[in-house]
Amino acid sequence: MVTKAKTKDKKVLWSEIKRELTQYNQVQLLEMVSALYSLSTDNKRFIEAKVVNDDNILEKYREIISRSISTEAPWLKSHQLSLKTAKKAISDYKKATGNIEDTMDLMIYYVERGTQFTQAFGDIDESFYNSMESMFESILKLMSSNSYPDKFLTRLEDIVKESRDMGWGYYDNLKYMLEKWQEQKSIL
Numbered sequence: 001m002v003t004k005a006k007t008k009d010k011k012v013l014w015s016e017i018k019r020e021l022t023q024y025n026q027v028q029l030l031e032m033v034s035a036l037y038s039l040s041t042d043n044k045r046f047i048e049a050k051v052v053n054d055d056n057i058l059e060k061y062r063e064i065i066s067r068s069i070s071t072e073a074p075w076l077k078s079h080q081l082s083l084k085t086a087k088k089a090i091s092d093y094k095k096a097t098g099n100i101e102d103t104m105d106l107m108i109y110y111v112e113r114g115t116q117f118t119q120a121f122g123d124i125d126e127s128f129y130n131s132m133e134s135m136f137e138s139i140l141k142l143m144s145s146n147s148y149p150d151k152f153l154t155r156l157e158d159i160v161k162e163s164r165d166m167g168w169g170y171y172d173n174l175k176y177m178l179e180k181w182q183e184q185k186s187i188l
Contacts, residue, residue: 049096
């Protein structure tokens with residue numbers, strides 16, 4: 001077992017934990033994973049995504065994004081706008097699976113939901129659009145360094161079209177980023 005720190009400010013390093021875990025047998029490790037699985041919904045979702053190869057796992061993460069950027073009833077507590085929660089779902093999925101294509105799918109879905117939210121409720125604020133644009137740019141960077149389905153480019157083009165009358169320069173920025181990316185792709 002990891003010994004208690006002498007002062008409460010000292011943090012336990014992963015190397016210490018790893019050293020201790022190498023002493024555990026398979027049953028002890030399974031018991032620990034089981035306890036972590038039961039501890040929280042986030043842990044449960046992470047372990048399922050890491051271990052189970054199932055399309056339903058991706059849908060669970062899409063549902064988190066859908067609830068976090070909901071056009072159905074954002075005034076309900078369970079559907080309040082939370083870009084932080086939606087981005088965390090994407091990050092958690094990527095960490096758990098390492099699946100870049102599905103992660104890009106979730107990222108595009110995030111921007112699609114944000115664009116739909118603005119269509120439903122009118123202009124939001126600058127930080128909202130900054131978050132959407134940042135995610136859009138991250139998608140393009142991933143697409144530059146990874147293969148991707150043609151449908152992803154089509155979805156990004158649709159987002160740009162759908163954002164045409166939105167404020168804060170949202171449309172102009174998305175259009176510029178996509179056109180610049182397409183120019184760079186054609187040069188290569």
